[in-house]
């Protein structure tokens with residue numbers, strides 16, 4: 545059938561429904577992103593406006609702010625950036641998908657959330673080394689059965705090990721053999737991310753009142 549009519553412009557709100565609950569940060573509907581997988585409490589939805597992603601059923605702004613505060617030291621929150629180049633590249637293998645995490649933040653989502661309690665984002669700083677480690681792990685996740693196994697061995701990051709012992713042995717071997725090649729890819733990816741303000745790990749300074 546020939547389409548001669550102009551595509552109607554549908555506001556995002558028209559997509560709201562039981563399958564698309566509102567984003568706790570900005571109110572736009574959330575859309576399905578990643579199916580439920582090991583280590584996660586449910587499927588992951590994301591907001592196409594502010595970028596916030598939520599694992600399982602959304603619990604509203606209060607729950608999102610509570611998790612944000614759990615990442616806060618004094619007036620600085622450090623996030624694995626859901627809006628990063630590494631996340632866009634890694635998808636379901638993104639390092640930020642960690643057990644126990646319910647809200648996966650972007651700088652814009654943090655800005656919208658803290659505005660609800662009259663706070664502002666004073667600055668957002670790319671953390672180059674932490675970002676490089678995170679992006680490196682995202683790349684390794686694309687070839688391992690488990691997730692975040694290398695980074696968990698090196699620093700305090702929760703891992704989702706593969707279910708079978710033989711898979712865990714292959715993961716350990718792959719993480720060693722591919723460590724350097726993955727690093728050589730991670731460096732330009734993360735440089736591109738950092739320079740385009742889409743770095744993997746970002747420190748956000750909040751103005752507290």
Ligand SMILES: [Zn+2]
Pocket residue numbers: 567568569570571572591592593594595596653
């Ligand atoms: Zn949103």
